[in-house]
Amino acid sequence: MRFFLLLLGFMIPFQPAQAAVDIALRGQDPVRIEDVYHQKGIPYIAVEDALSAVGLSGHWNAIQHTFRIKTKRGWAEISPASGYLKLSDEYYPLDEKPRFIDGRLRVTDNFILNQLAQLTGRSIYLRNLDPETESSPEQESSGLEKFFAFLLNKKMTETGPLIRAVAIDPGHGGLDSGVIAASGYKEKQLNLEIAEKLAKKIKMRLGVPIYLSRDGDYELSAEQRLETASREDVDIWLLLHAQATFSPEIEGVSLFIRPEDIGQKIPEEEVAGQLVSESLQLAQELVKALRENEISVRGIYPSSRLSLGRGNLPTVQVELGYLSHPEELLRLQNPEYQNHIVQALYAGIRRFATHNKEKSNGVN
Ligand SMILES: [Zn+2]
Secondary structure (H helix, E strand, O other): OHHHHHHHHHHHHHOOOEEEEEEEEOOOOOEEEEEEEEEOOEEEEEHHHHHHHOOOEEEEEOOOOEEEEEEOOEEEEEOOOOOEEEEOOEEEEOOOOOEEEOOEEEEEHHHHHHHHHHHHOOOEEEEEOOOOOOOOOOOOHHHHHHHHHHHHHOOOOOOOOOOOEEEEEEOOEOOEOOOEOOOOOEHHHHHHHHHHHHHHHHHHHHOOOEEEOOOOOOOOOHHHHHHHHOOOOEEEEEEEEEEOOOOOOOOOEEEEEOHHHHOOOOOHHHOOHHHOOHHHHHHHHHHHHHHHOOOOEEEEEEOHHHHOOOOOOOEEEEEEEEOOOHHHHHHHHOHHHHHHHHHHHHHHHHHHHHHHHHHHHHHO
């Protein structure tokens, strides 16, 4: 075993950045596509592979330098490095430009879930089977703005089987700063930065919609905070906050769930589906993933402030750390550490979703 692990550790740096995706039209068996390249965390799939998975066809036009897709509404055209899809003389903006990678024109998961779904007139299911390799640093914020603007306009479609959508509530905003560190750094800013990064990561890896209660520095009413969490397709609700205390040595992440979800203290190894609330399961997966990423966790606690919202919706409030701890404060402001904590939260969500999927498969 030790030899195997050593060998694995030795081999990983030489593996190409490849992964696989499953693609299907709603109600049909998925097609696995292995020839997938990740760039900055975004999967790029050869357009021919994506088309055949959803029952469309197309060809490369070497003279016009475009790829033509045959649809019921006529020919659709995309071009490498062009940010538009052309369909009957109309141009539709793309989230990411198609790219030639390794000799094939490739499109992203967004293109498949949105543009291809529209061209087929049917919902498309896409699951990214990326083996949790850490992606490169996040893209610039202008891309993020575009991304959220796009999300707002997007019509809900049936998506992957793991979870349908995630609601994230970055605590505070506007005049309500939350905790303010001695340096002036404000909790509302940290909450939003982590929320945006986490939203992007879940969206890219799981291909599901993410609803943020706020995407800027403004105040929300209690009703507005609940609005995103009460959408029908939301399967997970995460609330992001940070803490402060008079004891500057206290640090670490704390997780809060509704008091009725805590139940009796059950050893982590003995968690058996029915006995433990889904909120507790989600919190436990988050704790596990955070600890695996060497982030210190204080524990899971009850919070009566969390009694609002859909009662059975898996809900966890994550207190990201203590702004009163000088080193943790610096860490929390560091984009690299932020990516690290986001990766851990994502991994916990993914594992929770995977277990739930297995469970529901067992029942059906
Ligand atoms: Zn707070």
